[in-house]
Amino acid sequence: MEKLKFGKSSGFFDTFERRPGAIKKNMHYCPGCGHGILHKLLAEALEEMDIQDQTVLIAPVGCSVFTYYYFDCGGISVPHGRAPAVGSGIARANPDSFVISYQGDGDLGAIGFNNFIQAANRGENMTVLFVNNAIYGMTGGQMAPTTLPGQKTMTSPQGRDPLTEGYPLKVCETVAALDSPVYVERCALTSYKNIMQAKKALRKGLENLKNRKGFSLIEFLSGCPINLKMTTDEADHFIEERMMKYFPIGKFKDIADDRPAISKHLGIFEPAAVKRILYPNRQSSSKSKDFRNKSEIFTKERRIKCAGFGGQGILSLGMMIANMARLRNFNVTWLPSYGPEMRGGTANCSVVLSRDDVGSPIVDKDTNLLIAMNQPSMDKFLPELKKNGVLLYDSSSIEVPNCSEDKKVFGINAAEIAEDLGDHRVANSVILGALSFILRDYFLEGDDKADFDKTFEEAIIDCFANKKGIVDLNLKAFYKGKAAVETCF
Amino acid sequence: MTVKSKKFTVKIIADECKGCNRCVKACPKNILALGNDLNRFGFPYVKLVKDECIGCGACYYSCPEPSALAVYEEV
Structure with a gap:
């Protein structure tokens, strides 16, 4: 009778089934390893x-x-x-x-x-x-x-x-x-x-x-x-x-x-809880989940580029547009592109709206809508604007652009309007107001028009959910911008 | 009065041995030796040449293969 004194541990599998090939009992290492x-x-x-x-x-x-x-x-x-x-x-x-x-x-x-x-x-x-x-x-x-x-x-x-x-x-x-x-x-x-x-x-x-x-x-x-x-x-x-x-x-x-036994903070993994932490004040959409705009225009992808100085609220502007579209049940991507220079340099972001899945979140050609808030951005991104594309620019700091006939061009003195309101930082909301007027036909269909402004309001409130103090000023700027561009028509 | 000493033995599975010689070197009683025959996978393998195992386990812990070599105690 024999008893095993030193032999294979049950920490190992009995047979190494996961190992490919004929050898299932010993390891793949070289002799003496x-x-x-x-x-x-x-x-x-x-x-x-x-x-x-x-x-x-x-x-x-x-x-x-x-x-x-x-x-x-x-x-x-x-x-x-x-x-x-x-x-x-x-x-x-x-x-x-x-x-x-x-x-x-x-x-x-x-x-x-x-x-x-x-x-x-x-x-x-x-x-x-x-x-x-x-x-x-x-x-x-x-x-x-x-x-x-x-x-x-x-x-x-x-x-x-x-x-x-x-x-x-x-x-x-x-x-x-x-x-x-x-x-x-x-x-x-x-x-x-x-x-x-x-x-x-x-x-x-x-x-x-x-x-x-x-x-x-x-x-x-x-x-x-x-x-x-x-x-x-x-x-x-x-x-x-x-x-x-x-x-x-x-x-x-x-x-x-x-040393005492350590206990690290336990992470939070439940999706709803993570969402609550990341987006504490997220507004719910005024539209039902099934709402779909039937407008012909939105059978295609809309590609939007916002560009300007860092600090002008370019990324927030893009985020507000993206939020507005999200609240209307579009598929949206928002992709910021910071220069290495966060303040004073150029910043831009790409927003893509689509009824289908968004292909690429990068907008670097065939832009449908360009929002330019400083001269370098205008010079850089105007060539990327698609035929029949829409250009919206801040006329208080940018020269009248020289672009082809097919483009729809709107200039609004956003910076001046924002100054008048007492805060130059709300120029982006002024631009958003102008945009809501220009794009009304893009987004609207029939009785939907009634609450179009509301959707934008929701987008602004959503975007500044963590800075409640400035929501009202931005809403004011939004309607100022809208009024200003109405006079152009 | 006779002291009943424990008896041990080493068992080698020839086809799992890769002939690295580690157990041979580790054994304090020199009871293992690398043979000249080759196993199924082409490696020379270790053989038990003396029946003097003391059950220390040096060969087992020196062997890099999980089950090529095991030490048994007679009871």
């Missing part, structure tokens, strides 16, 4: 701590991307280097989960270093397992941030020169210097003794996870015999004699016992 050793330690820990059902193991990009072939626990694959960012999301959205991020030195030390260090600094409740083999293993052995000085790789055939490529990145030392992380240790997956120490460290890291202590990092110096072009013995020797000189193994930080 350190990943296999760590996988076994992890599977054993998951089983013995009985946390398989709550664990989310995040697979990196790298050789170990296929963790979901092997581990019988929750898992997710994420883009290169983003494991700590995704892990932060999981840990916060579902505080009952145990997030383990498994990353290599290319994933963590190169492309994903900022994601990693920020998650560490925020003290997210996750444990990062960092497998360091001093090269990019998966791609065939190129120089990594952790490649040792003088080490020859495919991309450093003369050996890494610290003067040009810098010194190896000491991840544990860096993280230990931060205040948030509670546990940092470096181990080596070489001799039995070192592997046992790694097992202990891993267990400690997972205990911290279970006790909600925050961020733990465990680095594993791991052999990649194939890509180091060594035998397993030589690879272990390389780690123990060369890597450990630069990356000393040992505990860098362990303050888990001094």
Whole structure:
């Protein structure tokens, strides 16, 4: 009679059905790979701590991307280097989960270093397992941030020169210097003794996870015999004699016992609640959901460009037009385009209204309506105006444009009217008023005309819902603009 | 009075072994050795050459494969 003393952990699947091909019992790693050793330690820990059902193991990009072939626990694959960012999301959205991020030195030390260090600094409740083999293993052995000085790789055939490529990145030392992380240790997956120490460290890291202590990092110096072009013995020797000189193994930080269990603010995920928070004063439409304007014009997409100085309320103007259309059950897109110069420079936004789905939210040609509020915008966007398009401009600051006969041109001294009202910032509402008159035929049909102004009012109230004090002034400006343009006809 | 010592043994699944030699190096009693035969997937595999296993598990933890090698206790 025989009893199993050391054997396959139930942290692994019994058969690796997810692995394509004929081989279903062993892993895809090269002979002697350190990943296999760590996988076994992890599977054993998951089983013995009985946390398989709550664990989310995040697979990196790298050789170990296929963790979901092997581990019988929750898992997710994420883009290169983003494991700590995704892990932060999981840990916060579902505080009952145990997030383990498994990353290599290319994933963590190169492309994903900022994601990693920020998650560490925020003290997210996750444990990062960092497998360091001093090269990019998966791609065939190129120089990594952790490649040792003088080490020859495919991309450093003369050996890494610290003067040009810098010194190896000491991840544990860096993280230990931060205040948030509670546990940092470096181990080596070489001799039995070192592997046992790694097992202990891993267990400690997972205990911290279970006790909600925050961020733990465990680095594993791991052999990649194939890509180091060594035998397993030589690879272990390389780690123990060369890597450990630069990356000393040992505990860098362990303050888990001094730290209370953390609890991050729980996010709000229920859609209606999110909407209430984002749009507390959202007006409901005066139109029923089924209302459709039958006007011929709106069988086609309407493409609108608003442009002017930053600070003139261009984006708000576009938003008011978009809101007005939304309240009338159009499909709408509103796309702002800030220059690098927020104040004083030019700003513009593209608004597209459609009965069907909006194709592209960008308006850069075939514009149906151009609203120009300064000279540079007029010069820049007038050529994009479509044949028979409508141009509305602020005549108090723009010269009479020279454009072809087919265009419908309306000038209104919006800035002056706004000054008269006592606030130059309401010029955009003046323009909106003019627009409501010009476009009445575009939007209206039959008895619908009666509450057309109301729709615009709703749009203004909606747009300034968080600045109630200026709603009245904007409404006043709206009717002034409307009256001013009426006299033009 | 005789002390009844526990008896252990190592079992190797030849087709799951990749012949990396880690267990051979790890064993304190040198009871494992890499053979010359190749398994179904073309790797040389480890064989038990001496019946002196002490059940320490060094070979199991050094082996990178989940189930290529297991240690059993006779009861």
